[in-house]
Amino acid sequence: MSTRTIALIGPMGAGKSSIGRRLAKHLDRRFVDTDAAIAAEHGPVPQLFADRGEGAFRLIERRVVHRELTAGGVVALGGGAVLDPGTRDDLAACTVVLLTVDEQAVAARLTDGKRPLLVDGIASWRRIAAERQSLYDALADVVVDTSRRPMTTLAEELAARLAADR
Helix, strand or coil: CCCCCEEEECCCCCCHHHHHHHHHHHHCCCEEEHHHHHHHHHCCHHHHHHHHHHHHHHHHHHHHHHHHHHHCCEEECCCCHHHCHHHHHHHCCCEEEEEECCHHHHHHHCCCCCCCCCCCCHHHHHHHHHHHHHHHHHHCCEEEECCCCCHHHHHHHHHHHHHHCC
């Protein structure tokens, strides 16, 4: 298995954290969710958006993403992290896994109230996902759809695929 950092990207609700945890366990690597790291250091992401705005959040996100991608392991990025050119540059040194999900499957996953950009639910998700799709596609080394199959199975298959690709 390559020691390159494995970065999980994709739209909100695609399962980056769920698959990332399982994938890291299969590969015996550290796992970090950058949104969780941001929340641990700066408070809940929705509160950061409310108090300081998206611009301030993106600056914090950039620093945390750079640090975690550099540290290695399996790193789940927030859906919008790819908007930063520096993050895109950092991803060039990583194995980038794009997780995709269809609208019907994601609707059931977006009920936690922790996603400040989803002001009007699935319509916001649809718009944001479409805006970012070309970036996701350009960065991806591997694409996995999470819409219909169990996360555990997908993580096992992805671990085997990544091990075979070394």
